[in-house]
Amino acid sequence: MLVRALLPDILQHATGGNLFNQRVLTFLETVATVDRQVITKGQQSTTPAAVTLIDSLLLAAAADASQEQLGCRLLLAHYLHLFEPRCRHSAEAERERRLLSNVDGVITTSVYCRDVLTTEGFADHQLAVVTPGLAPAYAAEVEQRPAGPPRILTVSTLLEGKGLRQLLSVLETLTELDWTWELAGDPGLDPEFSAEFQQRLEASPVAQRSRLHGAVEPDRMIELYDRSTLLVLPSQFETCSMATMEAMARGLPVIAYRIGGLPERIPAACAELLAPPGDRQQLAERLQRLLVDPTAGAAYGHKNRQASRRFPSWEDSGAALWSFLRRQHRLRRQPPEVMRELA
Numbered sequence: 001m002l003v004r005a006l007l008p009d010i011l012q013h014a015t016g017g018n019l020f021n022q023r024v025l026t027f028l029e030t031v032a033t034v035d036r037q038v039i040t041k042g043q044q045s046t047t048p049a050a051v052t053l054i055d056s057l058l059l060a061a062a063a064d065a066s067q068e069q070l071g072c073r074l075l076l077a078h079y080l081h082l083f084e085p086r087c088r089h090s091a092e093a094e095r096e097r098r099l100l101s102n103v104d105g106v107i108t109t110s111v112y113c114r115d116v117l118t119t120e121g122f123a124d125h126q127l128a129v130v131t132p133g134l135a136p137a138y139a140a141e142v143e144q145r146p147a148g149p150p151r152i153l154t155v156s157t158l159l160e161g162k163g164l165r166q167l168l169s170v171l172e173t174l175t176e177l178d179w180t181w182e183l184a185g186d187p188g189l190d191p192e193f194s195a196e197f198q199q200r201l202e203a204s205p206v207a208q209r210s211r212l213h214g215a216v217e218p219d220r221m222i223e224l225y226d227r228s229t230l231l232v233l234p235s236q237f238e239t240c241s242m243a244t245m246e247a248m249a250r251g252l253p254v255i256a257y258r259i260g261g262l263p264e265r266i267p268a269a270c271a272e273l274l275a276p277p278g279d280r281q282q283l284a285e286r287l288q289r290l291l292v293d294p295t296a297g298a299a300y301g302h303k304n305r306q307a308s309r310r311f312p313s314w315e316d317s318g319a320a321l322w323s324f325l326r327r328q329h330r331l332r333r334q335p336p337e338v339m340r341e342l343a
Contacts, residue, residue, distance in 0.1 A: 017078035027318025110261025133314030163234030253300035
């Protein structure tokens with residue numbers, strides 16, 4: 001079976017969506033013929049395929065070509081405006097609702113996103129949750145962390161909605177405590193915001209104890225996790241949060257907002273570290289608590305690592321996607337009356 005993958009022309013950026021696409025498509029290449037096509041704005045795909053996977057940044061591409069060209073059209077929904085509560089009634093979300101009528105099914109990375117699509121009218125057989133995987137190295141034993149003050153780590157693309165300015169403001173209220181902050185994230189998707197944020201950081205009283213890494217190769221991320229004390233994610237919304245999964249696997253406590261699909265990863269014993277959405281004061285209180293009591297942080301981290309053992313490998317994720325692709329391809333070939341019964 002020929003599987004076409006329509007990918008956005010931002011492959012050079014270290015985003016979670018790009019990493020997910022790369023890893024699952026690498027698996028699919030072991031079981032099917034995969035045609036990866038990087039699509040620029042206005043470009044169309046014309047060669048017929050049995051199944052076409054469409055990155056959610058290219059949702060409009062599902063309407064730009066005929067069903068005969070794209071075959072069974074399945075969306076890889078890394079992000080949609082209609083997933084995010086504060087954007088659910090925006091013009092962008094309304095446009096997405098119209099365009100979603102052109103796809104046969106959707107792959108999401110969390111139960112949260114699947115449930116949103118169910119309320120939008122998708123049937124169960126049209127939806128699949130494919131959780132991101134972890135590389136085998138994340139299961140290796142964690143060596144003793146370096147001595148010294150607590151090391152706060154944030155893994156986030158430098159974008160407005162990731163809450164980085166707000167976190168910086170929180171850190172500026174904790175200067176009486178001893179800590180360092182490291183931020184790993186690609187600055188290239190929004191150069192204007194990245195430049196503004198870096199200027200803000202350089203003028204901050206915590207500049208000397210902060211470090212920007214820029215984009216970090218996936219294979220090097222384990223080094224950052226293993227020399228850190230805790231992970232703080234100030235993002236205003238996450239469909240899944242691969243950084244949370246990786247940090248948990250390396251035994252770190254995770255402080256974040258209770259948003260989107262992120263809480264699905266956190267064990268019940270650690271859920272109290274999730275602050276109400278957008279409540280900066282509650283986020284600061286949780287951070288201060290673990291900075292003052294590193295023993296408590298280590299206990300949360302141990303529970304996270306135990307919970308991470310249920311996370312899939314990338315091979316598991318790829319196999320789950322392949323199973324859904326084959327099922328959708330078979331369903332599309334059923335008579336109309338069978339499809340009506342399923343709907």
